[in-house]
Amino acid sequence: MRLHDTKVALVTGANRGIGYELVKQLALNDFKVILASRDPNKGEDAAQKLKESGLDVSFVRIDVDDQESIRQAAIAVDRKFGKIDVLINNAGMYGDENENFLTTAPSILEKTMSTNFFGAYYVIHFFIPLMEKHGYGRIINVSSDYGAMSQLSRQGAGAYKLSKLALNGLTRLAAAHVHGDIKINAVDPGWVSTDMGGPNAPRTPMQAAESILWLATIGPDGPNGGFFRDGKRSDW
Template identity: 75%
Template sequence: MSQDKRVALVTGGNRGIGFELVKQLTLKGFKVILTSRNPKKGHESVQKLKESALDVSFVEMDVEDPESIRQAAIKINEQYGKLDVLINNAGVYLDENESLLTMNPSILEKTMATNFYGAYHVIHSFISLMEKQGYGRIINVSSDYGAMSEMSYQGVGAYKLSKLALNGLTQLLAAETKGDIKINAVCPGWVSTDMGGPSAPRTPKQAAESILWLATIGPEGPNGGFFRDGKRLDW
């Protein structure tokens, strides 16, 4: 592998927006690592992309399991020695039409485990690969449901809280990073995926494009921001 090829990692890359992100990054010339908790599905997705001669590899990683994340980081360090772009895309939407106080608390706990702690542990394990080269782009796939103004309205409370926390994490970590490392959050909009459902107006390709520009911003690009379609959103 030529050293000048940039390396990108996408969590939950086996379907939906994640799969599209993997595809688009490879088309932009990145060496892409697709991660998924399900090795069978992960390998199938990579196979599909390799048939189109795209430069993708698979690493098993369960974002709910910090040890699994740590092992993946060791593996990627050994194989590539660096990471240029990290997209925290893995997420769950488990809310039914219940309020926070009547739902089983495990729904909130499981949502936070993936959508918030998952992203935290992934960044925690992979940031050193960026720090040692003084360069990195981290993109947290969030939602405008995580905006503070959304907390005044009931509904999908577990999901909203997980994205509110992810947005806070984005700002805190952006303030902590040094060098040309940028961490931003993106709302992809309502997208037609397994999670979004068939009536959603946006395609995964449109969603991926709105996220990808942050993967290639220069040193003057934003850090610690929240965006949709390239426009800044209110936290």
């Protein structure tokens, strides 16, 4: 199969948890997958583990808090593959838990917004030209039900909620500006048992991955600018 015929996907924050499972499942479905991680040692190890299972996985360093690393990664992907078909903004952080938002250190809000909102924005900014030159792409922003407007009337996790609300806004705004067969959607994977979600979470990374991956293969009549959970639209 020629490279041009093979779909190329990139997943950020993918050396563990949901991201790692997304890379694995995409590769099992015949994608060439680029595993992106800010830690080159952990990222290389994760990619190598999947390659040893016979999967077509490579590694690129992306620290979503570092614009230059994103720009360099986009250049490297363009040189190697000449395109990107699927982009999953999975990297994220959850730093404030149940603190009072009004007394939370401003640095926590700034760091959370930098990672969860601006990180996704810059990944889209630098990678979407690779989609536009071929008129095809699927961008999936991994959000949360905490990003729904209704959640803002409840206390707790204020920085995280605002960052995901902004990510949802970015999804809708960016989707309104794309042309050709390019789709941008947000997904709530639910509460997932990962390092971020903790051991008590009811959903596995595989269940979360399944709730996300259907958007990677939607056809030209598929949704654009939507917010989904398990394939069903969620309220903003």
